[in-house]
Amino acid sequence: MLDKLAYYFSFPLVRHAMIVGLLIALCSSLLGVSLVLKRFSFIGDGLSHVAFGAMSAATVVSVTLKSAASGNNAVAKWITEVIDKTNSMVIILPVTLIAAILLLRTGQNTKIKGDAAIAMISVGSLAIGYMLVNMFSASANVAGDVCSTLFGSTSILTLTVGEVWLCAVLALIVIAVFVLFYNKIFAVTFDENFTRAAGVRAGAYNLLIAIVTALIIVLAMNLVGSLLISALIIFPALSAMRVFKSFRAVIICSAAVSVVCAGAGLIASLLFSTPVGSTIVTADMIVFFMFCIVSKFLRRA
Amino acid sequence: MSQQLRCKNVSLGYEGDTVAEGLDFTLESGDYLCILGENGSGKSTLIKALLGLIPVMSGEIERSGEAKQSGIGYLPQQTVVQRDFPASVREIVRSGCIAKSGFRPFYSKEEKALADENMERLGIKELAGRCYRELSGGQQQRVLLARALCAAGSILLLDEPVTGLDPKAQAELYELIASLNNSGVTIIMVSHDIGAVRFASHILHIGSGRQLFFGKKEDYVRSRLGRSYIITESTESGEDADIPEEAETVPDEKPVSGRLKAAAAAGAGALAIGTGAAIRHYVKRGERNA
Numbered sequence: 001m002l003d004k005l006a007y008y009f010s011f012p013l014v015r016h017a018m019i020v021g022l023l024i025a026l027c028s029s030l031l032g033v034s035l036v037l038k039r040f041s042f043i044g045d046g047l048s049h050v051a052f053g054a055m056s057a058a059t060v061v062s063v064t065l066k067s068a069a070s071g072n073n074a075v076a077k078w079i080t081e082v083i084d085k086t087n088s089m090v091i092i093l094p095v096t097l098i099a100a101i102l103l104l105r106t107g108q109n110t111k112i113k114g115d116a117a118i119a120m121i122s123v124g125s126l127a128i129g130y131m132l133v134n135m136f137s138a139s140a141n142v143a144g145d146v147c148s149t150l151f152g153s154t155s156i157l158t159l160t161v162g163e164v165w166l167c168a169v170l171a172l173i174v175i176a177v178f179v180l181f182y183n184k185i186f187a188v189t190f191d192e193n194f195t196r197a198a199g200v201r202a203g204a205y206n207l208l209i210a211i212v213t214a215l216i217i218v219l220a221m222n223l224v225g226s227l228l229i230s231a232l233i234i235f236p237a238l239s240a241m242r243v244f245k246s247f248r249a250v251i252i253c254s255a256a257v258s259v260v261c262a263g264a265g266l267i268a269s270l271l272f273s274t275p276v277g278s279t280i281v282t283a284d285m286i287v288f289f290m291f292c293i294v295s296k297f298l299r300r301a
Numbered sequence: 302m303s304q305q306l307r308c309k310n311v312s313l314g315y316e317g318d319t320v321a322e323g324l325d326f327t328l329e330s331g332d333y334l335c336i337l338g339e340n341g342s343g344k345s346t347l348i349k350a351l352l353g354l355i356p357v358m359s360g361e362i363e364r365s366g367e368a369k370q371s372g373i374g375y376l377p378q379q380t381v382v383q384r385d386f387p388a389s390v391r392e393i394v395r396s397g398c399i400a401k402s403g404f405r406p407f408y409s410k411e412e413k414a415l416a417d418e419n420m421e422r423l424g425i426k427e428l429a430g431r432c433y434r435e436l437s438g439g440q441q442q443r444v445l446l447a448r449a450l451c452a453a454g455s456i457l458l459l460d461e462p463v464t465g466l467d468p469k470a471q472a473e474l475y476e477l478i479a480s481l482n483n484s485g486v487t488i489i490m491v492s493h494d495i496g497a498v499r500f501a502s503h504i505l506h507i508g509s510g511r512q513l514f515f516g517k518k519e520d521y522v523r524s525r526l527g528r529s530y531i532i533t534e535s536t537e538s539g540e541d542a543d544i545p546e547e548a549e550t551v552p553d554e555k556p557v558s559g560r561l562k563a564a565a566a567a568g569a570g571a572l573a574i575g576t577g578a579a580i581r582h583y584v585k586r587g588e589r590n591a
Contacts, residue, residue, distance in 0.1 A: 037382055180406045187399040190386055194445075197352040197375040198400040198452045245432030246389035 001271065008270050016164045017156045017276075018266055023171035024223045025232065025262030025280075028216045029254045030178045032237030033247070034189045034209060043210075044233045046122035047100055047217045048226040053125030054095035055149055055221070056132040061091070089166060093218050099125075100214035104206060152225025152277040156266075159222060170219055174212055181208065186247055223262070224277030232258070235284035242288075242295040257287055304365055305330050305456055305487055306351070311360035313346045319358065319510065320346045326505055326515040330455065333479075333488045335501035335518075337530065342508045344491050348460055351489070372400070373489075374449035374457040378464065379441070384434060390444050391429040394420055397451025412451075419447040423477065439470030443477070456487040463494055475500060495531060498522075506530070 008014050035041055103118060134142055148155055159167070178185070187195045188205045196202040220229045240254035265280030272279075305328050312322035321343030328334055338344045349355045350362060352373055374397075397419075398412035408416075420426045423443045428436065433444060442462055449457050459478065463471040471494075479500040482488045490497055498504065504521040506514040514526055521527040 033387075037386060039382070182406065183396065183399060183402065183408065186388070186392065187396040190383065190388060190393065190396060191377065191380070193354075193377045193380075194375050194448070194452075195396075195399060196354055197372060197377075197458075198397070199353075199372045200400050241385075241387050245387055245435070246430075247387060247392050250387045 004271060005267065013157055013159075014270070016159060016161075018263070020159060020164055020167045020171075021156055021223050021262050021266050021276075021280075022259050023168055024216075024219045025258040026255055027171045027174040027178070028220050028229075028232045029236040029258030030175065030251065031185075031209065031213055031216060032233045032235075032254055032258075033241070033250055034185055035213065036234055036237045036241070037189050038209075040213075041230065041234050042118050043100070043103055044213060044217060045230040046103060046118035047096055047214055048221065048229040049122035049126045049129075050099040051092050051096045051217055051221055052149055052226040053129035053132075054092040055226075056129035057095075058091040059145075060132045060136040089163065089218065092221070093215070096214040096218050097211060100210040101207065104210040148225070149221075150225050150227045151275060152221065152223060152228065155221075155225070156223050156276050163222070167219055167222060170215055174215055174219075177208070177212055181205065185209065190247075224280055228277045228281050231281040231284060232262075235281070235288050236261070239284075239288045239291040242291040243298065257291075258284070261287055303330050304328070304363075305332075306365075306489075307363040309361045309363065311350065311362060312358040313343060313350050313355070314358050315346075315355075321507060321510050321512075323511045324360070324505075324507070325512065326503075328487060328489065328503075330487050331482070331485055333482045333500060333502045334490070334505060335497050335503070336489065336491045336505045336507065337493065337498070338507040339493065343510060344507065345460075347507070348458065348491060351458060372453055374451075374453035376442070376445050376449045376457065376459040376462055378460050379445075383441075386433055388433050389429070390420070390425060390431055390433060390436070391416065393433055393444055394429075394447045394451060397448035400452060416447070416451055419450045422450070423447045437470065438466045439474060442466070442470075442474055446477070446481075450481075450486075454486070457481070457489065459488065459490045461492055461494075462490065463492070463496070471496065498531070 009018075035044060099121060103121065130146060133146055184195075184200065184205050185208075187200065188202050188209070192202050192206075195205075216233070217226075217229050220232050224232050236254035236258035237250070239257050240250040244250045244253050261283040262280050265283040266276060268274065268283070269276045269279040307327045308324050311324040312319055313324070314320045324347065326334075336344060336347065346355070350357055352375055395408055395413065395416045398408055398415060401412060402408055417426070417429075420429055423446055425440065425443050425447060428440060428444070433441065436444065446457075446459075446462075449459075462478070463474055466474065475496060478488060478490070482500070490501070498518065498521075501518050503516065504514060504518050504527070505512065506521070506526060514521055514524060522531070
């Protein structure tokens with residue numbers, strides 16, 4: 001078994017996947033606590049569907065570009081594919097950011113209630129995304145493409161070096177922002193009205209939370225695919241909240257849980273050739289139930 | 302005595318709809334102002350305006366001294382989010398310094414010391430490491446009060462602070478607020494609980510979108526409005542209020558509005574009992590689990 005692992009880890013792709021996977025897991029767990037407590041759990045879900053739609057649109061754009069520009073030889077095809085893979089993130093990111101800001105704003109104006117707005121945007125972009133992929137995709141295996149975008153089956157193992165760097169930098173930015181604004185995020189999460197009354201621009205920090213959430217989602221799409229992102233965001237937070245009693249302890253614990261689960265899930269998926277995303281989420285679920293049991297015992301004692 | 306807050310003929314509202322108008326009062330440091338009024342009378346709009354969260358439609362709110370520099374320490378009503386929030390008391394009290402810390406990512410030594418000092422002042426020092434959601438309602442209010450003091454030490458705005466507390470905790474909280482007031486903190490308390498009037502020095506009564514009374518508490522208790530309000534409130538909620546004897550003989554000039562008020566008071570009473578019961582249930586469950 002260890003031999004098998006060592007063999008896998010001799011490939012740089014696998015090592016990259018491990019590094020990026022752990023970074024993504026770390027930053028997705030940080031904001032989870034805030035999102036759960038602010039009753040925003042589903043914003044992650046909605047945004048990830050938007051990201052799926054954006055990814056489909058990106059594919060379509062690159063496909064049309066390709067058919068307009070190039071011939072049919074295999075090398076040209078491979079090159080364009082590599083290019084549009086890195087490009088797709090460039091398109092997905094701004095679209096998801098805009099959606100995040102819009103969702104947050106509708107939450108405040110409440111002409112359409114928050115959850116309805118999320119449901120609308122998320123299913124809408126899911127439908128359009130699937131339609132676009134079906135109509136314009138160049139690849140023969142549409143179902144496979146869609147499946148890999150939705151469940152991220154192997155995408156973490158197919159990242160290019162450029163994407164690895166992009167993911168690492170974004171993840172570090174998320175972590176830095178979180179650490180720098182930790183106190184503000186706490187205050188805004190715990191009591192928005194008080195924070196606003198104290199003269200802090202709570203709206204700006206809400207916006208910051210939305211932007212960071214969007215960043216996390218675009219990142220996490222690579223790891224677990226767009227349907228499972230919410231799990232990556234909320235499970236570690238919920239597990240930690242079961243047992244720990246101060247905000248800082250909850251954050252640290254949820255980061256640890258997330259990283260451990262992602263690592264274990266990645267290794268398990270290599271060993272048993274299961275899909276990466278669902279293995280990680282399963283690990284998260286197992287830990288959640290373990291924490292539930294632990295918290296029961298702690299309360300009795 | 303110096304003036305801290307002055308409302309000059311202020312009108313309030315949203316998007317052109319006036320909620321309350323003709324608000325005109327002055328608050329000096331060391332005052333204890335109690336704002337009374339039924340639901341929908343514009344109390345919560347006034348709170349938002351005093352905190353500077355919404356602009357006034359006309360008139361002017363003048364702030365001076367600390368109220369101008371660091372704003373008003375605010376004790377909001379509890380939100381659903383806070384009931385199961387995993388945070389220690391220390392973390393919450395420190396978050397009161399959030400505006401002082403500006404763009405600095407962490408709290409300074411002075412801010413931490415201020416938080417400790419305010420916890421000591423409100424007698425919650427030994428709770429510092431405890432989890433907020435496991436505290437009783439009265440303890441939670443103390444925590445939020447300490448946080449408000451960290452934000453602004455000389456002027457506090459309390460929004461229905463005793464809602465959902467049992468009578469003993471209510472009395473304790475009122476005593477605590479009164480002792481803060483005695484130590485020089487200006488208090489603005491919004492309430493429809495008659496117990497709030499006891500410690501107040503000034504009363505502002507708003508109703509049906511305008512100011513019905515502003516002045517010293519003694520004058521309010523003697524006024525017709527004050528007496529009728531105190532009677533309906535205290536008979537309906539079954540509390541002893543310090544009202545003058547002759548109050549009983551005051552003729553009720555508008556029986557309809559009197560009945561309406563009584564009904565409203567009864568509704569509020571029922572609601573308070575309901576919330577009280579719910580919270581007690583919640584707390585009991587917590588104790589069982591602990």
